[in-house]
Amino acid sequence: MIAPAVLYIAAMIGIPFILAVLYSLSDATTGDPRLSFVGLRNFRAALEDPVFRQSLKNTFVFTLASQAIVLVLSRVLATGLLKAFRGKWLVRFLILLPWTAPISLGTIGWLWMLDSIFSPIDWVLRYVGLLGTPGALFGPGTNIYYLGIPGLSMASVICVHVWRLLPLATVIQLGGLSSIPWDLIEAAEVDGASPWRRTLMITLPLTLPIMSIAFLFGIVFTFTDVVVVYVLTRGGPVHSTQVLSSWTFFKGIEAGDLAQGAAISLFMFPVLAAVAILILRLARRTEVV
Secondary structure, three states: OOHHHHHHHHHHHHHHHHHHHHHHHEEEOOOOOOEEEEEOHHHHHHHHOHHHHHHHHHHHHHHHHHHHHHHHHHHHHHHOOOOOOOOOOHHHHHHHHHHHOOOOHHHEEEEHHHHOOOOHHHHHHHOOOOOOOOOOOOOOOOOOOOOOHHHHHHHHHHHHHHHHHHHHHHHHHHHHOOOOOHHHHHHHHHOOOHHHHHHHHHHEEEEEEEHHHHHHHHEEEEEEEEOOHHOOOOOOOOOOOOOHHHHHHHHHHHOOOOOHHHHHHHHHHHHHHHHHHHHHHHHHHHHHO
């Protein structure tokens, strides 16, 4: 019964993967897409490229930092949404809104909000006295160059990506928290367990498999994301926000070097495979225990 679905998924994933391997071992370009075997030349060229090494480092920083923030914030939001309060439906709607909106349009909106001249964030900071006056917390300048300073641009990209993935992680964690038997929580309250102890001894162990799945989805989405970086910074300034997926696009599509683009993209496969196996084994072990 599931054979058609399995065959469809295998073809959808397997055929592009095989083509990527064939392209990475050739000298194919957009002008000449013929496959002429060149061995591992493209992989050696990628490893010798300083931009590739910078992109690899940025990818890990981008992924780990954003996922750490997403896990913490999604747990806080999910815990809050379990409580009954007035306007709960509106809060849920606002939390889910970033996930329902097209990511390209949402990122374009953030591009305007982070503009170096017309940013409404800068206007608010100037209004409350945190920017634009001598001795202000964010400096005497009238604007902050969010996307023009290397460290600040990476922080901006991470924040936008957190905004994008937070709804999905919140829904997943909310489902995990809702599945905890309330009699366990009530028994712990009767025994006098503090909220922190209930969280550490009951909530976290029971929701760890769900958190692992949310973390896995987040890593896959973040490691392969190209939209946020492409729209906001295009890898700049000076490749300080360049990641593997964006560098693959620039080399393989915009520069027309299909072989180099395919070789760079294949570096993501062993990392993602290892992370997926590790997280799934951890979730399974926790589930069994």
